[in-house]
Amino acid sequence: MRRRPTTTLIAAGMLGALALTACTPGSNSSEGSTASQSGQVNTDPASMGQVTLTVWDQEVRGGQAAQIEELNKEFQAKYPNITLKRVTRSFDDLKTTLGLALSGNTPPDVFQANNGRPDMGKFVQAGQLLPLDRYADAYKWTDRYPESVRKYSSYSEDGKTFGTGNLYGLPQVGEVVGVYADKAVLAKAGVSEVPTDWAGFEASLQKVKDAGQQPLVLGNLDKWPAIHVFGTVQAQTTPADQIRQLGFGQKGGSWTTPENTEAAQTLVDWVDKGYFSKDVNGLGYDPAWQEFSKGKGAYLIAGTWLQADLGKAMGDDLTFVLPPKAQATPAATGGTGIPWAVSSKTKNPDAAAAYIDFITSKDAMGVLAKTENLPVADTADQKAPSAIGQDVFTAFGTAVEDDALVPYLDYATPTMADTLGAALQDLLAKKATPEQFLETVQKDYGDFVAQNG
């Protein structure tokens, strides 16, 4: 029987298809930016003529949605010549689609790009973000946003160094990880006030334990929650500068230091003493804080983003403080909400910057406070709608004023969230010793720094 032409044809077709696809991935995303990056900037939106701005954001929940809707309405009323075309996505959806959109020919003009290397860092590397430094000068953002906050959206021009260099975005809200305390549970255990120093804090943990209550609530099934707890402990043992070096993935730092070992050992001690529940890796993040809100524990180490939900459930029993200090210079894990950035391909960079200025202005901060968000700038001038809100404002304001913010540790490298999350689960389950834990994390950091330079 003669060979049928089918197989040949299929093979030929496949080869043809391969030839079609044979351009290097990423080569079709034109690097050239249309937006001018020098010269005079126009800060008067009314004089910009008829402009349409496409805006991609993830402000879809509760107070977040409320603030942006109100600010957009005000912006439209004030500048009717600028039309906003708003596209909303959930956090996860925005993260997975933004990269593709920025590679295309018609990216959104203004969008929220997450701070870390896998997002903002990558886009800066690809030349897809417009440096905002000229606008920062023109609009005096540099006066209102302290350097410790601007760091979180600053990269070197090649995108390799995080935490310094050009400004690529501006956030609306701040975040800081602190300690939520249930005053009712503490009182029952004979702790009348939330301790302000680290030794007192650890003593109160033991007191609560002795009283038969759960001292610390942590649900680490989702892998990342323990990163915040470890960061909080590390901020007490390790100098802030070292943490920043590690957190921003800058070269020269080291994880395998006595200070970091002490932090890891503290976590293990807490496990041994039963301060965490024994199923810490089996409980989800949401069930954990819900249990805390029902009085099943004295402390919850978590971020300011939980304040509205916890406040509603617990009322006056709840308070929020910065982590009790162990060192003279306090430090707390924290940062900003997702910054707003501008595409380098936008035709209307001035209008885009004007929009960002409007939603981050002093008036905008008032709207943010009113809608139960934590304004990142002028925090002390704002009045919170609730007592817990006021605690949170005070905590964040103090942290910024004292230059106490240290970055989330998973910012360091594109893979750090996974490495650190899994390594902390191992540490809490005692599958790894503090030394092994630090070696795992050091390897991730070291490999990245060696390659990144």
Place this chain on the structure above:
Amino acid sequence: MTDTAVAAEDRTRTPERARRRRGGGPPGEPRAVGWLYVLPALLVYAAFLLYPLLRAVQISLYDWNGNTLATWAGLDNYADVVTDPALRASFGHALVLIAFYALLPLLVGLVLTAILSRAQVRGLGFFRTVVFLPQVVAMVVIAVAWRRMYSPDGSVNDLLRAIGLDGLTRGWLGDYTAALPAVGLVGTWFEIGLVTVLLLAGTGKIPTELYEAARLDGAGPVREFVTVTLPALRGEISVALTLTVIAALRTFDLVYVTTRGGPGTSTSVPSYEVYNRAFQQGRVGSAAAIAVVLTLVIFAISFGITRIAERDR
């Protein structure tokens, strides 16, 4: 030889006839016209399946974060799949899941079939529906529900406490030895329905005479099942295995919702790694390489199953 000579002669005179006889193929229109018939479907298939597949193969040869220009990496990404212990382990986990997704449901399915097909069960339709029900629910919903049931205060632990097995209670998904089996058992629960319904449909086709003959020869229920039912169900078993094995190997949503690969990396599976690397870590080349390897593994295993099932038929 003579045929060819005649054909060559023919071609000069009546090309129409000659072409029809070319290659000794069946009469009728020339074969190439067939391509015209499949062209519309082939175009769609090529555009949405072949092209992405080849593109994935191509990307897997690069080091690419998804946005900047990629750099050529050759087979480095593939070398990673083989040498990285965590990645190798994730393929191992997928193989463990096969036992829970395919073998266990098949076993349970066969027992259920033996019972349901033999006895005159009243309300057979009802039972069939109940067994099949998990298949109707979206996997994400199932995963959310099971995550709650497996939590330290969940119903699984409640049940254990109720029957006095307090020592066994734990945070199932956070336990290093229990997490993978716990995830796998959700798969078992999910696939039993599919397998049972497939097998039950198969038993309906078996002539009752065969059972009668077996009974006349003095076969008991077990003997009857082994000699009559099992061989007759060969095709259905093969289909069930293929479907469930593929489901096991490409498990993503269940792991994504319940454990995110944790605790540590004890439940990470290749599909989850693909998602994680492509969308979370910006390592698209590596993700593509894992995806290609996974595709090959799935292809090889399902090909093997079909071959074994069709042998000696």
